[in-house]
Amino acid sequence: MALELFDSKSQTLRAFTPLTAGHVEMYVCGPTVQSAPHLGHLRSALVYDILRRWLMVTDHTVTMVRNVTDIDDKVLVNAGSRDWREFAKEIEQNFDDAYLALNILEPTHKPHATEHIEDMINLTKKLINLGHAYQATDGSANVFFDTASWPNYGELTNQKLENMEGEEDATFGRKSPNDFALFKAHKADEPDTAAWKTPWGLARPGWHIECSAMAKHFLGESFDIHGGGLDLRFPHHENELAQSSAAGDRFANFWLHNALITISGQKMSKSLGNGVSVEDLEKAGSWGAIRYWLLSAQYRSNLDYSESSIRDAQAALDRIVGFLKRTTNTKQIEIDDQYLPSEFAEAMDSDLNVPGALAVIHERVRAGNTAFDSNNQEALKLCVEQVKAMVHVLGLTFAYQERRISEELTNQVNDLIQQRNAAKLAKDFARADQIRLELEEMGVTLKDMKDITMWSFNG
């Protein structure tokens, strides 16, 4: 079986074949760095991280572009009295920190909108020449896409122009309320640094033109996959498609949209202010558990966040990690993709059915534990290799890296454990229990094994 992906433009599951055999080019809409990341942004980035990893495992090289929109109305507003460029950089760092913590791979290219103004000007010029864009009728430096000139407008989201609500307020020189800005004229109250010289006057780019220009810059006039959150489908992606195809490009072969994260059934979003922040998440569980939880629903399904969700994920992940810890030396991890079970591959090939893939991991973990307890070395080895390979594909390997604990604490704990074991041997259980309690208060959980007492620190 080969990979099938749900293409949201055709609204069908399609067999995925790269335009160039063995090589996949994908463009993913990254964040507008206007405020700190929340769970929803992380999910989106993670979905395409998983897709990329799976493509690589199945023998593709992957060029992945994930942009940073670092100039935008909200960036300027939220920067307040600060230099917006500095502000944007800081927010971008917040995103990068979170991506790193979640073990999301760096994209091949991470272009910033402000670095590609020239590309955007060129694309806009071309659209004007082709009669698909125009400078504002009020003589300002605003430039708009002429939706009426493009009969395919609405093709991505299956909408008809006459049914659309469009901009209702002032036109700023629009011919139609449905027309959207390619460039926005510099406003007097905005910093000079947020304006570029264009053939139409001082202006800054609109949101949609950025992605069209950057995708073309790095991937050319056609590429395999365009991804992003479901809330970007319209207008952002519809407009991207209109611009690029009106300019004569074929653009994306597949459109992928990940569903959103909800909280109490309602969409998590910047505008609603109900986002779960990185700080909140770190309190709820480990980054491994967060990654696991984000993967626990297929990417086109909503995922509802609640306080217990990360905790449940932590328990499920601990089961997998615990298996590897008790059966292998986790410091030496060699991965061999040849061990991936076919059921796992089938699940991944089926529009990235990660929950199904996780089920295969758990099934193998159980088989492995059984083999371990009955000392069936041959069966155990197979299960271990399979689990390691699967966990690696999902990027969960980092979850079982050892936490760094100070030598001082280690010695102290080992000393107390020794005292406790001595007390147990002397059948002084009151003393043994007292030490156990002491350790618990330090945040140390004991694990009495057959011959040895293991411990973990959760403080």
Added chain:
RNA sequence: GGUGGAGUGGCUGAGCGGCCCAAAGCAACAGCCUGCAAAGCUGUCAACCCACGGGUUCAAAUCCCGUCUCCACCUCCA
């Protein structure tokens, strides 16, 4: 008004015509282990009719029609 999506055990969440008397996880319960625990492992439990009502089919959670409820998008959002 338009365009999409969803409703599956106590909870999360796969399955999308026969392998489904429905995967997996969490929770619960039991056993193993233990001085007793915890942790860990294993097992068991759970979906009466897979939102409701019709229909198609030899066969439906899965397809069709209708109804109800919820969510998203319609020019700020991943």
